[in-house]
Amino acid sequence: MYDGIVQDLIDEFGRLPGIGPKSAQRIAFHILQTPTFDVTRLSHLLGELRERVRFCEICGNVSEQERCAICRDPRRDATFICVVEDAKDVAAIERTREFRGLYHVLGGAISPIAGVGPDDLRIAQLMQRLADGTVTEVILATNPNLEGEATATYLSRLLTALEIRVTRLASGLPVGGDLEYADEVTLGRAFEGRRQL
Amino acid sequence: MYDGIVQDLIDEFGRLPGIGPKSAQRIAFHILQTPTFDVTRLSHLLGELRERVRFCEICGNVSEQERCAICRDPRRDATFICVVEDAKDVAAIERTREFRGLYHVLGGAISPIAGVGPDDLRIAQLMQRLADGTVTEVILATNPNLEGEATATYLSRLLTALEIRVTRLASGLPVGGDLEYADEVTLGRAFEGRRQL
Numbered sequence: 001m002y003d004g005i006v007q008d009l010i011d012e013f014g015r016l017p018g019i020g021p022k023s024a025q026r027i028a029f030h031i032l033q034t035p036t037f038d039v040t041r042l043s044h045l046l047g048e049l050r051e052r053v054r055f056c057e058i059c060g061n062v063s064e065q066e067r068c069a070i071c072r073d074p075r076r077d078a079t080f081i082c083v084v085e086d087a088k089d090v091a092a093i094e095r096t097r098e099f100r101g102l103y104h105v106l107g108g109a110i111s112p113i114a115g116v117g118p119d120d121l122r123i124a125q126l127m128q129r130l131a132d133g134t135v136t137e138v139i140l141a142t143n144p145n146l147e148g149e150a151t152a153t154y155l156s157r158l159l160t161a162l163e164i165r166v167t168r169l170a171s172g173l174p175v176g177g178d179l180e181y182a183d184e185v186t187l188g189r190a191f192e193g194r195r196q197l
Numbered sequence: 198m199y200d201g202i203v204q205d206l207i208d209e210f211g212r213l214p215g216i217g218p219k220s221a222q223r224i225a226f227h228i229l230q231t232p233t234f235d236v237t238r239l240s241h242l243l244g245e246l247r248e249r250v251r252f253c254e255i256c257g258n259v260s261e262q263e264r265c266a267i268c269r270d271p272r273r274d275a276t277f278i279c280v281v282e283d284a285k286d287v288a289a290i291e292r293t294r295e296f297r298g299l300y301h302v303l304g305g306a307i308s309p310i311a312g313v314g315p316d317d318l319r320i321a322q323l324m325q326r327l328a329d330g331t332v333t334e335v336i337l338a339t340n341p342n343l344e345g346e347a348t349a350t351y352l353s354r355l356l357t358a359l360e361i362r363v364t365r366l367a368s369g370l371p372v373g374g375d376l377e378y379a380d381e382v383t384l385g386r387a388f389e390g391r392r393q394l
Contacts, residue, residue: 002259002288004249004261005242005245005246005249005250005261006246006250006259008242009239009242009243009246012238012239012242013239015234016224016227016228017220017223017224017227018220018223018224019216019220019224023214023215023216025285025288026214026215026285027213027214027215027216028246029283029284029285030213030214031213031243031246031247032246032247032250032259037212038209039243039244039246039247040244041209042206042209042210042243043240043241043243043244044240045202045205045206045209046206046228046236046239046240046243047236047237047240048202049202049203049206049225049228049229049236050228050229050236052201052202053202053203053229062199062203062229064201064202086226087226088222088223088226091199091222
């Protein structure tokens, strides 16, 4: 629709997740028409990203060093490991400021449909971290969906052999949500997990 | 929340229109974790964009040459000029394949609140284009909102001095829309502009 490079850039932005053709067009024109937008900086960051970012050799979180900022931090409680599917989940949990232990990023969840088995995840590395007896509790924080639940079940069976407390994040109604709009599975879980006040 | 460059890139994407922090995070991780995504290409396009793209010296549309593809095309009907606010509007109208004339991009609309007056728009250039008598109809296709209407009214008054037909795009119900959900102004316009069948 546009001449050369404008359309090329729109197409390229359109390949990113969550950006449709309209948004891509809006972004391209924003960059073109906003003199204060630092194109060089975005361009430079994109170029550097893959070169500088690696994954923490211990937990698998994103990091610019061999070990991530959390694994390097001596104030973190090394007796807790929270197991998550993705590095994005680490960031989400960190934002709550509820957890002061360490993480382990699996790199996905077990999914027969997508052809992801236990061997495709960082499970061997997790078992290795648990071998020296430092860790006393493993919190399974995989997603509350089919794949995440399957992964949590698989891991909890694997971990019963070790003398480690294995817990799972609570399911229930989202805070600030409306009971009326909760799906039946969530509402059922909220009943199951009800607590005495 | 993340180490260095990952967060820098998330922040940078977050500065683009329509991208919130969650989307920005998703995009950064997509780029990081999708080996097939061509980072170099996006980075290169961003760098080239402002250097290569200029605005057509005749109509103000985006172009990589002094004159845009539409102004260069001898098959376009030079007796019609469609006046739009933005280069994005040119692309929108081109997609309809309804119009075979030329365009004139104003670069915005009159808006006392935003401090945009007639002198800030490419109105003098429009008058210059109309001077030689080639153009027989000017179609005012500014947005159907307050600023767009004010701009259309201003232009139509300015053009009455010349012997040129001045028209305005029809307002009415969007095709495929639901009458029930139309706002009263649109519905009112649809009545005003009703046609005999």
